[in-house]
Amino acid sequence: MAQLALDDYPDRYHLSNELHARPFPELTAPCRAAHLAIKQPRDAADRDRGRDFAHLVALLDRHGAPRPAPGANHYSGPLGRGFLKWEMHTEFVTYTIFADGVSQRPFSGEVFSLFPADWLAEAPGLVVTSCLVRVEVAGPDLEDRLGREVLSWFVPESLAVSQVVDAEAVVAADFRIDENGHCRVAVFARPGIGARRLGRIVQRMLEIETYKSMALLTLPTSRGVAQAVARLDGELSGVVAAMAEGGGQENKTLDQLLRMSAEIAQLSTASAFRFGAAGAYEAIVTQRIEVLREERIGGRQLLGEFMTRRFDPAMRTCRSARERLEELSSRAERAANLLRTRVDVENQAQNTEVLRQMSARAAMQLRLQETVEGLSVVAIGYYAVSLGTYLLGPVVEPVGIDKAHLSGLLVLPTLLGVWLMVRRVRARLDHGATH
Incomplete structure (x- = not known):
């Protein structure tokens, strides 16, 4: 078929390839994975991404693996005895190593040995989440293992267990950090599950953990904003009450309102990105859980139920802080406009009196x-x-x-x-x- 005799729209191929840039891994049980998400503590969205890329290249050079193209924001390829999947995101980078087989001692973290200790120490950022995944074949004794062995791997009070993706696998996680600093995820694959489907399940579990952690980074910010909003709200109420009494110090009151408005604007500017990111990460977590199509197994807690009970309240706190800040900003603006109107009316009355006297x-x-x-x-x-x-x-x-x-x-x-x-x-x- 002849090619079109037309020029391509700018970035046509780049945008099309973006839909296929991050394929899911293909996994076969039994296997294991180690996942790291690294983020700079300040101004992560505006960081020097070249440092992240250079850190990846240093790891690949350690193992003699091929380098990615300059400026790449994702990479997949063999790394020693495992397979590395690297992705650069807006605020963080992720490293995931997949390896065949499982260790005799569950969640021993042996696969982390592919990340050299000195290389980790030179990472341009801090660990947001570190997760170990253990993938086994689901045998006929799965129910007994869930009720006995799996309970020893996780904290029972936080444990969520469910069948996912048309009951082709069972996943278990408690979203807690163990004594070695890792979160744990167990996946029991039914016989006959496809390698791509199993890879999607593992990848989505890792994404749930990662984006959940990224969303929760907004919680301290929201608490600080809530405290500042409570203080400013009390000051604004006092100012409005003084305006209602008509103390005759409108210019002084207007200066106070303008100072408060400037502080509110500074709070909004400083927290806008964090609040926006929290909303985006929360939506990803919710969507990833939905596509797993959970089914209850043995009356146990679902992942969605765990998030509803633990994760959603934190996100509601963030949304509440943002909404209160926006409402306070609107109230301060209305009060300032009202006071400006009063000052303008009084100035007009004074001008009228001056004109009368001049006449x-x-x-x-x-x-x-x-x-x-x-x-x-x-x-x-x-x-x-x-x-x-x-x-x-x-x-x-x-x-x-x-x-x-x-x-x-x-x-x-x-x-x-x-x-x-x-x-x-x-x-x-x-x-x-x-x-």
Whole structure:
């Protein structure tokens, strides 16, 4: 068939291959596995991933195994007497070694010898979870072993046992850390189960343990957030009560609200990633348990029941802390907006009073100006009449008009002329001010 004469969309092959990048291991009972999840204690999502890759390469070089392609985020291949599966995740990396057969002493951890002690000590991070898996063939005496031998492997109070994947296997785990620092998982495979199906069961059990541990990393953060929210909630209630009483210190109260809002924003920023990651990890744990399709065996506790009783309350605590923080942020914002409105109204009232006082002063100045203008007309008219009398006196004396009568005749027309002149000058000044 001819190829398409079109260019491929960017990353088309990369995105398609991502769906097949992490195949499940193919296992045959009996076998065993050792699983490690390593995470940096701070800013793990922004870590230098090159250090993780270099640590993997150092392990492969120890065993003379082939190296992965530069920049790879997953690897599968032989490692000594076992088979290594390595994955790089957003916050952590996982190493899983599968080996044939089981040790005579259950969960002895002999397979961990493939991880050299000095290599482990140089790991760029800390252990989030370490898990040992023992896979055996389920014989006809399985019920007796579950009631006797398996109980000695786990803590009975926490033990969860169920048939999974159409009863093709029985899984058992207590999700506790033993005296050697490992969690334990036992898988009893029914005869005839496929290697891929058994690999999926083991892989999902390891994922449940890993993502459960990663989700629980949010619990300390949520407790710290809950304490801070309780303190800030009390402060906010006091501020709102003071606002209701109207103490008259709105600017001081607004500063306090802004400080609280900044602290709330800092809490939200610092915990947002952790809360978001917890939700994602919780969803993965729930989905992995669902796909196992558990069935009860002998009235024993299911994995889902264990998580409902132990894991779900911790996740509800995390969700509650996040929701309380979001609610507190909204309340603080509403209180600040209300106080800003009150301050704006009071400032507007003060501005209105200032404008009223300015208007009153302007009216007073106008009346004073009109008074001054009247006095100016009289003064100018007086000097104009005097000048007119001196100027016209010699002219009107021959016709029998003395200076006193002349001054009387000049008063009215002079004052009228001066008044008209002042009005005209004022009109010009007002016209210039409006333009």
